[in-house]
Amino acid sequence: MMGNSTTLRKVESMAVNQSMQAAFLPGDDKVELRTLAVPHPRHGEVLLRVKASTICGSDIRCIYHEHLGKGPEGYQGVIAGHEPSGQIVEVGPGCRRFAVDDRVIVYHISGCGVCNDCRRGYMISCTSEKYRRAYGWQRDGGMANYMIAEEKDLIALPGELSYADGAQVACGFGTVYEALEKIGINGNHSVLITGLGPVGLATAALCRKLGADKIIGIDIVRERLDLARSLKLCDFVLTAATGNVTEIRDLTHGFGVERAVDCSANALARATAIRATRKWGKIALVGEGGSVEFNPSADVIHDQKTIYGSWVTSTWLMEELVGRLVRWNLHPADIITHRFNLEHAAEAYALMASGKCGKVAVCSDEELTLK
Ligand SMILES: NC(=O)c1ccc[n+]([C@@H]2O[C@H](COP(=O)([O-])OP(=O)(O)OC[C@H]3O[C@@H](n4cnc5c(N)ncnc54)[C@H](O)[C@@H]3O)[C@@H](O)[C@H]2O)c1
Ligand SMILES: [Zn+2]
Numbered sequence: 001m002m003g004n005s006t007t008l009r010k011v012e013s014m015a016v017n018q019s020m021q022a023a024f025l026p027g028d029d030k031v032e033l034r035t036l037a038v039p040h041p042r043h044g045e046v047l048l049r050v051k052a053s054t055i056c057g058s059d060i061r062c063i064y065h066e067h068l069g070k071g072p073e074g075y076q077g078v079i080a081g082h083e084p085s086g087q088i089v090e091v092g093p094g095c096r097r098f099a100v101d102d103r104v105i106v107y108h109i110s111g112c113g114v115c116n117d118c119r120r121g122y123m124i125s126c127t128s129e130k131y132r133r134a135y136g137w138q139r140d141g142g143m144a145n146y147m148i149a150e151e152k153d154l155i156a157l158p159g160e161l162s163y164a165d166g167a168q169v170a171c172g173f174g175t176v177y178e179a180l181e182k183i184g185i186n187g188n189h190s191v192l193i194t195g196l197g198p199v200g201l202a203t204a205a206l207c208r209k210l211g212a213d214k215i216i217g218i219d220i221v222r223e224r225l226d227l228a229r230s231l232k233l234c235d236f237v238l239t240a241a242t243g244n245v246t247e248i249r250d251l252t253h254g255f256g257v258e259r260a261v262d263c264s265a266n267a268l269a270r271a272t273a274i275r276a277t278r279k280w281g282k283i284a285l286v287g288e289g290g291s292v293e294f295n296p297s298a299d300v301i302h303d304q305k306t307i308y309g310s311w312v313t314s315t316w317l318m319e320e321l322v323g324r325l326v327r328w329n330l331h332p333a334d335i336i337t338h339r340f341n342l343e344h345a346a347e348a349y350a351l352m353a354s355g356k357c358g359k360v361a362v363c364s365d366e367e368l369t370l371k
């Protein structure tokens with residue numbers, strides 16, 4: 001794993017005085033490319049050559065159209081992109097594990113490292129206002145040729161996985177793995193997924209490997225329903241409608257599903273997920289923002305159901321997921337339908353915002369030509 005000093009010097013001199021392109025999201029459906037100097041890593045940091053940087057529904061919801069996010073979702077005008085994966089080209093002083101040439105995923109929130117949440121590996125919910133900074137939100141992210149990351153935020157990317165696989169783990173697949181670990185999935189379970197965007201498709205892909213008996217997906221966008229069908233990720237796909245609960249009961253011997261995961265953030269879809277879950281079932285809410293209305297007694301209490309909220313994941317569960325992906329031969333990049341180079345980042349964001357796609361990736365070098 002260790003890069004030798006000749007490589008280090010060579011790569012260092014390559015990066016010095018170089019400039020790079022980086023994408024910013026000023027709002028109003030715009031992407032602005034700026035030329036900046038390539039930064040150098042300080043103590044405990046590394047410089048990555050970004051190989052793949054994928055776009056999340058949260059980027060569109062909170063930043064791209066308009067800067068709507070607050071607190072942890074507040075965008076502070078930094079380089080965009082919170083799903084980066086790349087190769088280390090320069091290492092700052094004081095790094096303890098990673099070296100030049102290592103392939104890595106960036107866990108997308110840098111925490112203080114010493115609060116209780118950080119100590120559990122959940123930097124996502126770091127309680128330090130001063131030190132918590134998410135890549136692509138409050139500190140420079142992956143929509144650039146190079147990026148600085150803290151060594152403590154890195155997850156090793158094994159050779160069996162591509163950088164695009166890694167970028168998908170940085171947020172989407174990591175988030176879904178956490179939610180599925182909370183509700184538990186096995187062969188006794190029919191699973192309903194509301195919202196078949198990249199996060200919903202990731203849910204379906206992981207549920208398959210976890211042995212779910214039957215996977216039912218719902219969306220409103222035809223391209224997404226078609227994709228879930230053509231990738232064989234769902235056994236049944238339904239167009240969102242008021243009759244969905246009845247349709248799901250019909251597909252599950254009249255009972256409803258044992259597990260449901262909302263990846264839509266839509267109020268009606270969330271209510272469907274809750275109501276189409278059978279007695280003693282579990283529901284995970286992953287889609288963010290918006291609201292939901294349900295009747296606590298009729299829809300949850302009397303049927304002994306449990307609703308879980310799930311926010312991103314921990315560094316240790318992300319590492320565990322990477323190991324599982326290798327063991328299962330599961331490639332998250334399979335749900336990427338479009339790859340763009342950084343110069344075409346504006347097209348990439350516009351496509352993701354249209355919803356007429358699977359996952360959209362901005363890539364460089366070998367990742368541009370890979371499927
Ligand atoms: N909890 C977390 O930690 C976490 C992490 C990452 C993303 N997210 C959130 O997860 C959600 C999904 O992310 P994504 O990247 O797939 O976004 P996305 O916007 O591409 O996907 C949402 C999907 O829901 C569908 N949808 C809308 N209304 C619907 C309805 N009535 N019924 C069924 N489907 C409907 C949309 O057509 C779309 O395909 C977003 O809200 C995102 O912010 C949460
Ligand atoms: Zn995300």
Ligand SMILES: [Zn+2]
Pocket residue numbers: 111112113114115116117118119123125126127128
């Ligand atoms: Zn912290």
